[in-house]
Amino acid sequence: MNLRHRFWTIAPAALVLTLLANGSACAAAPTHGAQALASEHRCTPLPPGGGCPAFNNALKIQVVGGPGADSAAASVTATPGSAQDGSFASSSAGFGDLNLPVLHAQVDAVGSDSRMNGTAEAFETYTYQGAGPSPFSIAGTLHFEDSSVGSADGTAAGSGGYQLYIGIYAASQFTGIGSFGQCGTAGVLGSYLTPGIGTLQGGAFSVPVATQSCGGGPLILTPGEQVVIDSAFILITNRGGFADASHSFTTFLDPALGEDVTNNLRSNLSAAGIPEPGVWALMLAGFALAGVGLRGHRARRFQPS
Numbered sequence: 001m002n003l004r005h006r007f008w009t010i011a012p013a014a015l016v017l018t019l020l021a022n023g024s025a026c027a028a029a030p031t032h033g034a035q036a037l038a039s040e041h042r043c044t045p046l047p048p049g050g051g052c053p054a055f056n057n058a059l060k061i062q063v064v065g066g067p068g069a070d071s072a073a074a075s076v077t078a079t080p081g082s083a084q085d086g087s088f089a090s091s092s093a094g095f096g097d098l099n100l101p102v103l104h105a106q107v108d109a110v111g112s113d114s115r116m117n118g119t120a121e122a123f124e125t126y127t128y129q130g131a132g133p134s135p136f137s138i139a140g141t142l143h144f145e146d147s148s149v150g151s152a153d154g155t156a157a158g159s160g161g162y163q164l165y166i167g168i169y170a171a172s173q174f175t176g177i178g179s180f181g182q183c184g185t186a187g188v189l190g191s192y193l194t195p196g197i198g199t200l201q202g203g204a205f206s207v208p209v210a211t212q213s214c215g216g217g218p219l220i221l222t223p224g225e226q227v228v229i230d231s232a233f234i235l236i237t238n239r240g241g242f243a244d245a246s247h248s249f250t251t252f253l254d255p256a257l258g259e260d261v262t263n264n265l266r267s268n269l270s271a272a273g274i275p276e277p278g279v280w281a282l283m284l285a286g287f288a289l290a291g292v293g294l295r296g297h298r299a300r301r302f303q304p305s
Helices: 003-010 012-026 260-269 276-300
Strands: 034-040 058-067 070-075 088-095 099-108 114-130 138-144 160-170 188-193 205-210 228-239 242-253 269-271
Touching: 058 070, 070 114, 099 228, 138 160, 138 188, 138 228, 160 205, 160 242, 228 242, 242 260, 260 269
Parallel strands: 034 070, 088 114
Antiparallel strands: 034 058, 034 088, 034 114, 070 088, 088 099, 099 114, 099 242, 114 228, 114 269, 138 205, 138 242, 160 188, 160 228
């Protein structure tokens, strides 16, 4: 079962449709983007011991950002004075070192009838400019500051769960936010997906992950090759469950590649969201020329007759 199907298992249908609509509309969109989502749901009319699945009673949904966004943050809180007062969900998406995705989420289902969801996703396009081929993979660490103790059933009262996704795509075949492609999907060169639903462990804990090549051996980048790194993080709790991963999912070059390889990649990966040094130089030169022209214009304008 792929992430999109699992996402339907634990996230609101309207939220998924929003993701998929954005993804299908952005094939020709900017080469990087960030999107954050937050939502509140009711578990009624389920019995007290029943699960709290996705397709029920969406009260609030907020979606922020999308293709071209450099960062995004979304938050939802329960209506003050309601039986669910105190429940909230928040998420944010942006970019860190090398402009790789950094994702955050925090959810607290205080109410006995509440289900809270935070979802974040970001993607960036890279051009490899090295002199020769290089192995390539992406790693990440999800860190929880605190959480309730979960169970194998992420829909149970007091429980919840998380899912992590990293995809490496051929840039020409990336279809945008909400793609969530795994090996076997056209254009996917490597990926990682949480097996099943990740279980909340209680207290602080960390989850290290890394992509696996789809080709059976190491993923190799060739000079001039363009790839997209897409990362997603989903966090949900139900009826008394909580999880604080607000300093949460950071992606980076896989240390298992070795220092020489990562140093080479660090020097030769050009992120679409960051102007190259040559572009910066041209921009600065342009600003300088504009300043000189402006000073000359002012001098002529105010020269006494």
